[in-house]
Structure formats: C-alpha cells, structure tokens
Amino acid sequence: MRLAQKYIAENKPALAIPEYRAAVALDPENLDAHANLGVLFFFQGDYTDASPQLRTALKLKPDLWKTQALLGMSEKRSGQVAEARADLESAFPNLKDEKICVESGMELIELDYSANDLSRAASVVGVLRAREPENPVILYTAYRIYSELTNEAMLSLGLVAPKSAQMHMIMAHEMERQNDTSGAIEQYREAMRLNAQLPGLHYELAEALNTSADPALQSEAEAEYKAALAANHFDEKAKCRLGDIAMKHNEIKQAYEDYSGALALQPDDAEANVGLARALTFMNEKQKAIAALEHAVQEDPTNALAHYRLGLLYRQTGKTAEANQEIAKFKQYQAIREQLGKVFIEMRVHTTQSLNEMVDAKEESETQSR
Structure with a gap:
C-alpha cells in the first residue's frame, strides 16, 4: 500500500496497479485498495476491470457515493444499463464533488434520454442547473430536453385535441416566437371563443395586445388585464x-x-x-x-x-x-x-418542420408500429 501511494504521488499509475492488486490478494477486504484500484482502472478507460473493484469497495462501505457514481459510469460505459441506472440514481442526490456530480448527472440524463424518459431527464438537468447555473454544457442539455418536452406535449395535444382552446394557445405561442403578433392575437381570440375560463388566457391575450404595433389593439390590453385580475385576484403580473x-x-x-x-x-x-x-x-x-x-x-x-x-x-x-x-x-x-x-x-431565420408535418410523422410512426 505504501509503494502504491508512492507511485500515485509520482504520477505512475501503471506501477501502482500491481501493488494494489498484491494488497487485495493479501487482504481481500482492504477497502482502500479496492477503491483506489477501481479509480485507477476507471480513469484509464478500463471499465470492465474498474467495475468489480468499485463494487467490492461499495459492499465494504455502502455510503461511498463518489465510488458508487464511478461504478454507475463504468457500468454504463460497459453496457450494463440497468445496473448503471440504479447506481447513478442512488449516488447522484448525495454527491458533494461538483465535477463528479455533473459527470454522473450527464450520464444519467443520457440513460433517460435513450429510454425516451424526458421527464426524468428534465428533473436531473434541473438539479444540475441549480448547482452550476453558468455551465454551457448543462444549459445546452437543458435546452434540448425542454425543447423536446415542448414538442412532445404539442404533438400529443395536436393528436388528442387539435381544435381545443389549448391548441390555439400553443399556436399563439409559436406565432409569438416568430414575431407574428397579429397571428398570435387571432389564435388567442379563438381560444377565448372556445373557452374564456381557461387559466391565464386573458393575461396572455393582454400581453400580445400590449406589444402590438397597432394603437387600437394596444388600447384593448387594459380591459384584458382587468379581466385577468377578475378571474384571478392573485395575478401579480396583470396588476x-x-x-x-x-x-x-x-x-x-x-x-x-x-x-x-x-x-x-x-x-x-x-x-x-x-x-x-x-x-x-x-x-x-x-x-x-x-x-x-x-x-x-x-x-x-x-x-x-x-x-x-x-x-x-x-x-x-x-x-x-x-x-x-x-x-x-x-x-x-x-x-x-x-x-x-x-x-x-x-434563430428566427430558419426552416422548421410545421406542426402538420410533425403530426403526420407521428401518425405514420404509430401506424407502422401497429
């Protein structure tokens, strides 16, 4: 063990590994030897050899969260998906080390994303954003996940209730993103015609009216804000x-x-x-x-x-x-x-797949699966 530590201090991991192996052979319950051996294998990219060492260390001391996170990452990278998910999900909430937390969180997100479980991926990325709010990798990952959740919800609503007030509100939001305020106002009005009691509808229509370049439409915003307050006395934004x-x-x-x-x-x-x-x-x-x-x-x-x-x-x-x-x-x-x-x-000057095309693609996919 002393020799191994000496080689680690000298940045000679290849020489440390045989010493840790010898220590494990002499003392099969040597926690430090198993853990350090697993870490060395992990950072050498030898995940097949890293996993059993890390797993043994974890059996000897179950609250080694960093060790469990490394084990989960090793399992994922060697194709043991179920085991990887279990270990990463157990370790992730308890990690203190920022770097390991981010790495294990990103690995967990990849697993959730591959399983098309966007909700779970979103919960993990939310934790990462709270811990590192200025990390570009995390912010981009959040953008991708939230965008896909938005598209998924939009597609589902388009299939189950294409003529609903909620669908018209989504269409209004998309038009606002494209800077089409007049089109958005039309969609909000149609949603209002279908269901005037929809929460937040008066406020969102008022916002669109308020940002319109047409003074006549701007003048209608005040009444809608007041209607929003009448529907919800706690609408602080309307006030x-x-x-x-x-x-x-x-x-x-x-x-x-x-x-x-x-x-x-x-x-x-x-x-x-x-x-x-x-x-x-x-x-x-x-x-x-x-x-x-x-x-x-x-x-x-x-x-x-x-x-x-x-x-x-x-x-x-x-x-x-x-x-x-x-x-x-x-x-x-x-x-x-x-x-x-x-x-x-x-960003606005790009070609995006229309909602109808996306719905058609979804229906075609479901037809093929049936």
Missing part, C-alpha cells in the same frame, strides 16, 4: 402591467397603487419594483425609489433599466461613484441584450 399602463397615461397615483398591489403579492418582483420606483420618483420620493431599485437589482442583477434609473437617482442625490457603477452595469447589460437580440433574429 403590474396595469401600473405600466397607468404610468403611460400619467396617472401616477393609480400606477403607485397598482405597483404596490403587485408587490404585496410578490415583493421580490424586480419589474414591479422598477415600476414602483418610477412612480415614487414622480412623487418626489427619491429615497424610497432608490430602495425599490436597489431591491430590484438585488433580485435581478441583469435588469439594465433598473441599473440605469438607479444610476440617475444616485447622481441626483450626490452619490457620484455609485452612479457611475450603475451606469457602467447598465451599458454592460444593454450590450449583452443587443447581442442576444441579434442571435434571436438569426
């Missing part, structure tokens, strides 16, 4: 939007009441805090406005508008250094937003 409309009409007191009502429902909504700060500024309540904006940037550090308005208020109250910092952050996030805008414009 916040009513505050925006009141500000647009210079109804400062009403805007203040609407934003305050929204924040009573959701105190950490950055957008509502920004709106309240604007109303407070018009009311000459600058310190309260600053407090609201500070809360907004704390909850959403990427909110460019919050940084800009906070910078202006800091400057007006003599906080020059803080003002410069906020304006710098505003410019930073504004540049990021502009870059993202260019990316999303490029």
Whole structure:
C-alpha cells in the first residue's frame, strides 16, 4: 500500500496497479485498495476491470457515493444499463464533488434520454442547473430536453385535441416566437371563443395586445388585464402591467397603487419594483425609489433599466461613484441584450418542420408500429 501511494504521488499509475492488486490478494477486504484500484482502472478507460473493484469497495462501505457514481459510469460505459441506472440514481442526490456530480448527472440524463424518459431527464438537468447555473454544457442539455418536452406535449395535444382552446394557445405561442403578433392575437381570440375560463388566457391575450404595433389593439390590453385580475385576484403580473399602463397615461397615483398591489403579492418582483420606483420618483420620493431599485437589482442583477434609473437617482442625490457603477452595469447589460437580440433574429431565420408535418410523422410512426 505504501509503494502504491508512492507511485500515485509520482504520477505512475501503471506501477501502482500491481501493488494494489498484491494488497487485495493479501487482504481481500482492504477497502482502500479496492477503491483506489477501481479509480485507477476507471480513469484509464478500463471499465470492465474498474467495475468489480468499485463494487467490492461499495459492499465494504455502502455510503461511498463518489465510488458508487464511478461504478454507475463504468457500468454504463460497459453496457450494463440497468445496473448503471440504479447506481447513478442512488449516488447522484448525495454527491458533494461538483465535477463528479455533473459527470454522473450527464450520464444519467443520457440513460433517460435513450429510454425516451424526458421527464426524468428534465428533473436531473434541473438539479444540475441549480448547482452550476453558468455551465454551457448543462444549459445546452437543458435546452434540448425542454425543447423536446415542448414538442412532445404539442404533438400529443395536436393528436388528442387539435381544435381545443389549448391548441390555439400553443399556436399563439409559436406565432409569438416568430414575431407574428397579429397571428398570435387571432389564435388567442379563438381560444377565448372556445373557452374564456381557461387559466391565464386573458393575461396572455393582454400581453400580445400590449406589444402590438397597432394603437387600437394596444388600447384593448387594459380591459384584458382587468379581466385577468377578475378571474384571478392573485395575478401579480396583470396588476403590474396595469401600473405600466397607468404610468403611460400619467396617472401616477393609480400606477403607485397598482405597483404596490403587485408587490404585496410578490415583493421580490424586480419589474414591479422598477415600476414602483418610477412612480415614487414622480412623487418626489427619491429615497424610497432608490430602495425599490436597489431591491430590484438585488433580485435581478441583469435588469439594465433598473441599473440605469438607479444610476440617475444616485447622481441626483450626490452619490457620484455609485452612479457611475450603475451606469457602467447598465451599458454592460444593454450590450449583452443587443447581442442576444441579434442571435434571436438569426434563430428566427430558419426552416422548421410545421406542426402538420410533425403530426403526420407521428401518425405514420404509430401506424407502422401497429
């Protein structure tokens, strides 16, 4: 064992392996020898030899979560799918090491994805995103899984209820993604005709109307937001939007009441805090406005508008250094937003399979399987 550790310290794993083998031969219950031997085989890509060593170590001490994760990965890479799933699912929630957690999580996602179990894959990727929210590999994996879940749900709804209000809402969402606001409004209206009590429908129609370039359609948004609130008194977003409309009409007191009502429902909504700060500024309540904006940037550090308005208020109250910092952050996030805008414009210019084609493909596949 001392020789093996010496060779490991000298980065000579090929010399350490025979020593660990000798230790295991002399002491079959030597936990460290089995575990280290398994790890060495694993990182050499010898998964067939790694698995029995790791499995023995785990029998000797069942709470070695890292060892179990490596065992699961070895089993997966040597074709033992059922065993791999069991070990990875057991180890994954208990892993502390970030690298092993991500690697085992990604392996588990591959297993779920191959089995077409997107819901389980989504639950794993959700855990990984919480642990490493800026990891590009995890974010891309999340995009793929969530996109396929969306498509799967859309296809299923298209098959079981193609003329339902929910289907028209999905069509509206897809049109909004393609920047077809007029088409989206038509689909929301059709959904409203079929089922006006559908949760969230009034709010989503109001959002589409509010973003329309047609002033006549914009003017209809307020009534829909009010209808959304009538249907759901806890619709904080609708109340916040009513505050925006009141500000647009210079109804400062009403805007203040609407934003305050929204924040009573959701105190950490950055957008509502920004709106309240604007109303407070018009009311000459600058310190309260600053407090609201500070809360907004704390909850959403990427909110460019919050940084800009906070910078202006800091400057007006003599906080020059803080003002410069906020304006710098505003410019930073504004540049990021502009870059993202260019990316999303490029993404829209592509050919996608239409919903009808996707439904036809699904039906053809099911017909062949029958």
